[in-house]
Amino acid sequence: MRLPGTRYQEPGWEEVRKLLGQCSLVALRACVPGQDLAAPLEAQLEDYVDLMAGQLHARRHAPRATAAGNSYGESVAELALGLVYELRARPADWQAFCAVASAAWEADALLRKKVNDMYAQLRDKVDADNYQAACGRPCSPNRMYAYRMLDTAYGEIARLFGNWEQHRAQVGAILGRPLDAGFATSPIEVRQLRSIRDCRPEWLLRWSETLERFTGSAGPLHTRSKRFASLKTSPDKIAAMLQEIGEYEALSANRDLDFAQDLDDASLWMEDYWRVLQESEDVMTPGPDRILENREDELDLAADDEAGPAPARSQDPSPDPDPELEAIAAGVSLPPDYLRMAGEAEAGSGWIAHALLDDGLPVRLAVYARLLGPADDSYPDAWRAPGSGELPTMQQLAALARVSLPTLRKRRDAAIRRIEQEALARASRRRQA
Amino acid sequence: MKTKGEQQMERRLAEAALLAGRVEGDRLVLGDAVLAAALDGSRPLSPGERAALQASPLTLRRLRRLALERRAQTKPAANDEEWQGSHGMLRAASSAGPAAPVSDDGWWTLHLLGQEGAWRLVLQLSAAAPFAARLLAERAPLRVRDGAGRVILEGRLDADGECEAAWPFGDPPAVHLQEQGAAFTVEPC
Numbered sequence: 001m002r003l004p005g006t007r008y009q010e011p012g013w014e015e016v017r018k019l020l021g022q023c024s025l026v027a028l029r030a031c032v033p034g035q036d037l038a039a040p041l042e043a044q045l046e047d048y049v050d051l052m053a054g055q056l057h058a059r060r061h062a063p064r065a066t067a068a069g070n071s072y073g074e075s076v077a078e079l080a081l082g083l084v085y086e087l088r089a090r091p092a093d094w095q096a097f098c099a100v101a102s103a104a105w106e107a108d109a110l111l112r113k114k115v116n117d118m119y120a121q122l123r124d125k126v127d128a129d130n131y132q133a134a135c136g137r138p139c140s141p142n143r144m145y146a147y148r149m150l151d152t153a154y155g156e157i158a159r160l161f162g163n164w165e166q167h168r169a170q171v172g173a174i175l176g177r178p179l180d181a182g183f184a185t186s187p188i189e190v191r192q193l194r195s196i197r198d199c200r201p202e203w204l205l206r207w208s209e210t211l212e213r214f215t216g217s218a219g220p221l222h223t224r225s226k227r228f229a230s231l232k233t234s235p236d237k238i239a240a241m242l243q244e245i246g247e248y249e250a251l252s253a254n255r256d257l258d259f260a261q262d263l264d265d266a267s268l269w270m271e272d273y274w275r276v277l278q279e280s281e282d283v284m285t286p287g288p289d290r291i292l293e294n295r296e297d298e299l300d301l302a303a304d305d306e307a308g309p310a311p312a313r314s315q316d317p318s319p320d321p322d323p324e325l326e327a328i329a330a331g332v333s334l335p336p337d338y339l340r341m342a343g344e345a346e347a348g349s350g351w352i353a354h355a356l357l358d359d360g361l362p363v364r365l366a367v368y369a370r371l372l373g374p375a376d377d378s379y380p381d382a383w384r385a386p387g388s389g390e391l392p393t394m395q396q397l398a399a400l401a402r403v404s405l406p407t408l409r410k411r412r413d414a415a416i417r418r419i420e421q422e423a424l425a426r427a428s429r430r431r432q433a
Numbered sequence: 434m435k436t437k438g439e440q441q442m443e444r445r446l447a448e449a450a451l452l453a454g455r456v457e458g459d460r461l462v463l464g465d466a467v468l469a470a471a472l473d474g475s476r477p478l479s480p481g482e483r484a485a486l487q488a489s490p491l492t493l494r495r496l497r498r499l500a501l502e503r504r505a506q507t508k509p510a511a512n513d514e515e516w517q518g519s520h521g522m523l524r525a526a527s528s529a530g531p532a533a534p535v536s537d538d539g540w541w542t543l544h545l546l547g548q549e550g551a552w553r554l555v556l557q558l559s560a561a562a563p564f565a566a567r568l569l570a571e572r573a574p575l576r577v578r579d580g581a582g583r584v585i586l587e588g589r590l591d592a593d594g595e596c597e598a599a600w601p602f603g604d605p606p607a608v609h610l611q612e613q614g615a616a617f618t619v620e621p622c
Contacts, residue, residue: 129459272496290482378442
């Protein structure tokens with residue numbers, strides 16, 4: 001199934017799920033949640049994400065990892081890594097997982113099942129968000145789940161229609177009229193069902209209602225769960241959702257690649273965003289606020305702190321060779337003068353450089369690695385570690401910063417929060433300039 | 434002074450920091466109409482709406498989408514009279530007929546004339562092309578390449594919007610073009 005913005009709803013998901021399960025068993029055995037009670041959950045999540053990234057990287061050439069994960073050209077491994085990074089941004093999901101998975105030293109199968117459940121919910125959350133960002137209509141994870149249930153049900157009905165002679169009784173039950181043995185030519189409905197758009201809601205309801213009779217298990221709309229209770233009584237809602245899936249599938253059949261890739265510089269929209277903020281501050285648009293669902297807005301504008309002109313760069317990087325630092329660099333397989341060369345290659349005049357000025361180069365490089373990835377094209381060569389061609393690992397950067405890995409992570413995350421704040425409050429800054 | 438590259442790097446960092454944010458229970462807090470009016474400046478956001486946008490990464494992602502769509506739409510319109518080059522495909526050999534290949538944008542036709550040993554190539558600009566007037570006035574120098582990138586015609590447009598030259602290769606043009614990727618490009622030089 002494809003809907004606007006969704007990436008995790010096609011058959012390739014099965015392989016994504018399996019790959020995540022496979023890697024998670026290894027990663028979780030290395031940092032079992034709940035094992036170290038002293039470590040905060042956030043730190044465990046960081047460990048888990050790092051281990052998962054390592055696992056996925058190690059398997060990147062495996063047939064499962066390189067297989068197509070969806071019809072937009074994303075591989076199973078890319079989708080899996082994307083979901084792991086989503087988990088990192090959603091600590092509440094990790095917390096919920098730890099609450100159920102830390103109870104026992106689980107057997108592999110049980111642990112895998114819980115990992116499955118966590119990612120199954122996460123993918124619907126992620127795709128519900130993707131859908132909303134892509135088309136501007138509200139969507140919840142439950143709604144995404146319902147779309148998929150309808151799509152699967154349609155697939156099942158189409159399969160039965162395709163073999164209607166072998167399934168006369170069931171197809172008759174779906175159509176609402178018996179197809180006895182004397183019925184020789186295929187029913188008109190069978191011939192007319194070409195896509196999900198042709199599927200009528202009453203067929204779907206009758207298919208679900210009679211499923212138990214033909215297969216022994218209750219249909220999704222007729223289980224004891226209240227999950228689809230509202231759909232069960234609203235054929236028009238079912239029809240609208242089937243239509244939507246069908247229309248988008250037809251529209252995207254010629255591959256709806258990310259249109260932003262066509263632009264020379266997709267980050268240019270940030271200028272639009274800052275302009276929108278600035279105009280909002282300059283022009284007092286009178287109320288009432290047109291906020292959706294009229295939910296009361298209790299948010300305060302982020303305070304705009306005073307920002308002076310960017311001071312000259314601090315002593316970092318040190319102009320003089322530091323023998324101790326050189327030994328540390330060599331100890332983690334980096335060139336002895338890595339920090340000095342990397343510092344010289346760093347551009348230092350912008351507001352982001354200003355915001356990160358006091359952090360030290362290793363922290364800044366950790367920020368780059370987190371936000372733009374370890375191997376962005378824009379990085380100067382002097383930042384790249386020989387061998388990998390990527391930024392140094394977090395372990396290497398921690399050594400260079402002479403701090404522990406958790407401390408480096410904390411400083412990195414604090415620096416990213418400052419960039420976020422700066423980016424959000426940018427409009428006021430510009431007006432002052 | 435910041436370079437263009439630095440500015441882009443800053444924007445990309447800021448973008449990544451903002452877009453990575455996730456808020457439990459986040460939802461679209463501003464409708465498309467409000468966001469579109471803010472983007473085109475017809476109705477700036479009220480302070481409450483601004484604060485709501487800043488607290489909702491999801492709504493920000495929607496704004497990004499709308500802003501990029503807007504940029505993608507306005508870009509070609511502004512550049513109508515600009516012309517960077519055109520690309521065209523040859524029809525499959527099996528359907529080879531008298532029809533001369535036309536570029537994908539429809540503005541250029543490539544006529545293959547003459548006969549064995551004396552082939553000629555005529556490139557013709559459509560008068561309906563938005564950049565036709567400018568190219569004609571400039572008697573613009575043009576180049577046509579085959580699918581493999583080799584130059585097959587070079588010259589200036591004449592007053593009729595045509596450019597003619599002898600075929601530079603030994604094999605017949607139709608055969609040659611078909612074998613070299615079945616495509617051609619017209620570009621300014």
